[in-house]
Amino acid sequence: MHNDKNLHRTYETTLYAQADTAQALHMEPSERAARYYIVSYGCQMNAHDSEKIAGLLESCGYQQADNQDSAHLILFNTCCVREHAEKRVFGNVGALKKRKDEDPSLIIGVCGCMMQQKDVAERLFSRFPFVDFVFGTHSMHQLPQMLRHVLRGERQFLVFESPGEVIEGLPSKRMQGVSASVNVMYGCNNYCSYCIVPYVRGRERSRESGMILDEIAALAKRGYTEIQLLGQNVNSYGKDRGGIPFAQLLQMANDIDGIRRIRFMTSHPKDLSDALIESMTALPHVCDHLHLPVQSGSDRIQALMNRGYTRAYYLGLVEKLKKANPHIELTTDIIVGFPGETDEDYRQTLSLIEEVEFSAAFTFMYSPRAGTSAASMPGQIPAALKKERLLELNALQQRQTQKTNAHYIGTIGEVLVEGCDQRRESLLYGKLSCFKMVYFPGDPSLVGTYQTVYIKSTKSNSLVGELDK
Ligand code: SF4
Numbered sequence: 001m002h003n004d005k006n007l008h009r010t011y012e013t014t015l016y017a018q019a020d021t022a023q024a025l026h027m028e029p030s031e032r033a034a035r036y037y038i039v040s041y042g043c044q045m046n047a048h049d050s051e052k053i054a055g056l057l058e059s060c061g062y063q064q065a066d067n068q069d070s071a072h073l074i075l076f077n078t079c080c081v082r083e084h085a086e087k088r089v090f091g092n093v094g095a096l097k098k099r100k101d102e103d104p105s106l107i108i109g110v111c112g113c114m115m116q117q118k119d120v121a122e123r124l125f126s127r128f129p130f131v132d133f134v135f136g137t138h139s140m141h142q143l144p145q146m147l148r149h150v151l152r153g154e155r156q157f158l159v160f161e162s163p164g165e166v167i168e169g170l171p172s173k174r175m176q177g178v179s180a181s182v183n184v185m186y187g188c189n190n191y192c193s194y195c196i197v198p199y200v201r202g203r204e205r206s207r208e209s210g211m212i213l214d215e216i217a218a219l220a221k222r223g224y225t226e227i228q229l230l231g232q233n234v235n236s237y238g239k240d241r242g243g244i245p246f247a248q249l250l251q252m253a254n255d256i257d258g259i260r261r262i263r264f265m266t267s268h269p270k271d272l273s274d275a276l277i278e279s280m281t282a283l284p285h286v287c288d289h290l291h292l293p294v295q296s297g298s299d300r301i302q303a304l305m306n307r308g309y310t311r312a313y314y315l316g317l318v319e320k321l322k323k324a325n326p327h328i329e330l331t332t333d334i335i336v337g338f339p340g341e342t343d344e345d346y347r348q349t350l351s352l353i354e355e356v357e358f359s360a361a362f363t364f365m366y367s368p369r370a371g372t373s374a375a376s377m378p379g380q381i382p383a384a385l386k387k388e389r390l391l392e393l394n395a396l397q398q399r400q401t402q403k404t405n406a407h408y409i410g411t412i413g414e415v416l417v418e419g420c421d422q423r424r425e426s427l428l429y430g431k432l433s434c435f436k437m438v439y440f441p442g443d444p445s446l447v448g449t450y451q452t453v454y455i456k457s458t459k460s461n462s463l464v465g466e467l468d469k
Pocket of ligand 1: 192
């Protein structure tokens, strides 16, 4: 049971009261064996939400379709973080009108954090009357009930205003290959001035540690050796419920039989404690990689972004991390063209990239999100200048990536084999503990195993190796 008394449900727009999900999983036989297809947008959290949606649909008797054209139910799991997300989703949903006209039995649903923005959800629902159901991020567990109503010919619109307690026990269909994602918490309290996430995912709600560890142990029993712990800010895990901190959760996960690799994301720099750095270093199964978004190298812009740290603080963290573990690779997120970003601010970001030597960076041009404070800040940067800055920054990061890749030439490392190249089955790929991708020739039967690989050369974003005999 979640122990936060402040969390409670608000049924803003709901066609029926909450019922026991398990009860709704018993669909009529005639409703079975239909096929579903999920179109998933956005981040790792959303990809994992899609796995839960798939698990719920399969519990209802649905089977996964190979493609959208052969599906009886198409569900768009949307994300509102990326630029032009709304345009893309509306376009893709609208494109289904002809098919729905030809086959009225096709069921179309739209969910995810974009639908948690009630005005957007309402706009979509009224603009596309052929959409059968819409629900926000906090209503996923209601999917079986919604579907039951839809199958009886009712349109459904279910967007809760506030998240409610953490719902445990939802089935999940693992679709992300050899690595399994596990949510440790939901929501975010940070309100970075450019970010919509706290408004659509709600405030931080940590899962009970026992539930997380049970889930990891069950995954290990099913053969998963690598887990990825997910949260918008895993470093503040436990604070909302007065439970164990993330460093301790990592320790406990590390001790679970069968788990060989633990990754986690995302880490907010302001909450990266010394205890966590110590745990990361001491625990043998925690990978030599940390994704630590910096967003900007300028103190002034970091303050405008409401990030809660300075350039010097961030660089201090990097120093501690590299001292604690000289093998660690760091990746980051960077936004260019934030409102008011001067050339000097931007140059500070470039110099920080050079100083840290990130292994990789996810880079974005700032684009305003309605409802965030940065959207109405003065000094919005012209698109052409943002683009120019992004191109220069990407070129610099590319050089840094190649520089970090070059360190691996002539070394031997352990790769968890993730798959075969689409065009050449005999070319395998997988990651080192430090998150570097390695390509090497090998038998497809090695997918899912750990292999020792000798690194011979590099490509722009990956390493090239051969099995170490
Ligand atoms: S930490 Fe900031 S950027 Fe990350 S989800 Fe929270 S508000 Fe958004």
